[in-house]
């Protein structure tokens with residue numbers, strides 16, 4: 001049985017598992033209570049960050065690496081175009097850009113803004129991280145002028161990666177997406193797999209509902 005530890009970016013993994021129709025179990029990890037107070041989780045990931053995946057005797061972390069592992073080991077799946085497919089280079093780029101360029105940068109912006117001391121909320125590092133997010137987002141905008149999805153005409157795991165990063169920015173700092181990005185997010189999140197993932201992730205679902213109630 002596949003076990004996903006933690007929501008947060010673990011939402012990407014759950015969404016992928018739903019799209020692939022693979023059975024899994026989600027094990028909650030409450031970072032607000034402190035991962036160090038959760039010895040079972042610390043034994044899985046001594047780094048104390050989420051998500052982590054356990055699949056039989058395999059344990060791994062990093063949401064994008066986990067997605068690549070699941071598609072390679074439990075595929076094939078159309079969510080991962082083959083290397084010789086014309087869609088592969090864009091797929092590969094946006095799969096990684098969603099984390100390395102976008103979500104990872106926004107993570108530090110929202111950390112400073114939501115949890116930093118007053119004087120640190122708009123510090124140099126937070127502004128730099130925001131600028132990285134904004135410049136990388138131009139590649140998403142450019143791609144959406146060419147095609148409905150990151151790899152072209154079909155939905156792939158790259159869209160899971162990018163959609164997560166776009167919604168994360170909206171939800172954590174109220175980042176204003178452009179028209180093309182908003183239409184794209186509406187398209188990707190209309191999928192039954194996204195809805196099932198949301199139903200399977202109670203912390204994410206509760207957070208999103210709370211934000212909607214405030215707005």
Ligand SMILES: N[C@@H](CCC(=O)N[C@@H](CS)C(=O)NCC(=O)O)C(=O)O
Nearest residue numbers: 008009048049050051062063064099
């Ligand atoms: N690049 C990693 C980022 C993991 C990450 O930073 N996760 C956050 C929550 S979504 C976390 O666990 N933060 C607590 C920490 O880093 O100690 C991934 O994509 O999985």
